[in-house]
Amino acid sequence: MRQYETIVCDVQDGVAQLGFNRPDMLNAMNRLMMDEIIDALEFITGDKQVSVAVITGSGRAFMAGADIKEYSRQTPDEFRSFQGKGRRLYALIEGAEIPFIAAVNGFALGGGFEIALACDFIVAAASAKMGLPEVHLGLIPGGGGAQRLLLRIGLGRAKEMLLLGQAYEAAKMLEWGVVHAVAEDGSLEEMTNALAEKLKRRPRQAVKAIKGMLTPSAIEAAFESRLDREGAAVAALFHTAEARKLIQEFVEKNK
Structure with a gap:
């Protein structure tokens, strides 16, 4: 403390x-x-x-x-x-x-x-x-x-x-x-x-990305710009070890 x-x-x-x-x-x-x-x-x-x-x-x-x-x-x-x-x-x-x-x-x-x-x-x-x-x-x-x-x-x-x-x-x-x-x-x-x-319990990298997309300054950007940012963020997350592990765990659990 x-x-x-x-x-x-x-x-x-x-x-x-x-x-x-x-x-x-x-x-x-x-x-x-x-x-x-x-x-x-x-x-x-x-x-x-x-x-x-x-x-x-x-x-x-x-x-x-x-x-x-x-x-x-x-x-x-x-x-x-x-x-x-x-x-x-x-x-x-x-x-x-x-x-x-x-x-x-x-x-x-x-x-x-x-x-x-x-x-x-x-x-x-x-x-x-x-x-x-x-x-x-x-x-x-x-x-x-x-x-x-x-x-x-x-x-x-x-x-x-x-x-x-x-x-x-x-x-x-x-x-x-x-x-x-x-x-x-x-x-x-x-x-x-x-x-x-x-x-x-939520993955930290995804939380960071979500918060970054939804700040007041971010949501005032043009719609197409926001779409580009969102697309870039999900692409970056998709290739992280954390996301790959969680995706694979989901697949195995739902076989």
Whole structure:
């Protein structure tokens, strides 16, 4: 287990667990916490023994956005640095070769919701609430939350969430396609671990290729270009030892 002040990070049997740990502040993210999250993400994504990662929070919140007290005191240079590091944080999750699961245990607001949106899967407790409330402060999401939300739920619903700035229940987020599954309170960890175990067994090279094809920047390319990329990826995978072995095992099993 790596030692941090505001988060916990551990790897067990190929599954990384990253937990936000400022429960008295609803895990609101200050500059120290952002630096520690980035450090942990760099460790997780650089460890070839890790096959899947889970992000969650301690206490009543996943993460209730930025630490507004500290945020309000930032100089222009500090603000630019904070925003730049935020983009780095989300990019590390979104661009990782391995799947990331956001286990949303409570409030996921502002930057906390942006972190969840950067993950490949969102599993939420039934009592969890999510939203982008920046409009109430005369602001907008600064880390790409609006763009990632748009890709998940479309223009109309994205405008609703952004302009109203409300917190939405997990059931509504499931209905809108933001959340992949809702767990009864008390069973979030069990549901998340089951998903992590399934993902851990998927061939790493294929997972990497799938994630590479489906990044926001990749899906904005021209359709023919995306087809070419997909074709090149499957051709490269077909000739790997891992794919040949799995194909042969399938053939033998189904004789």
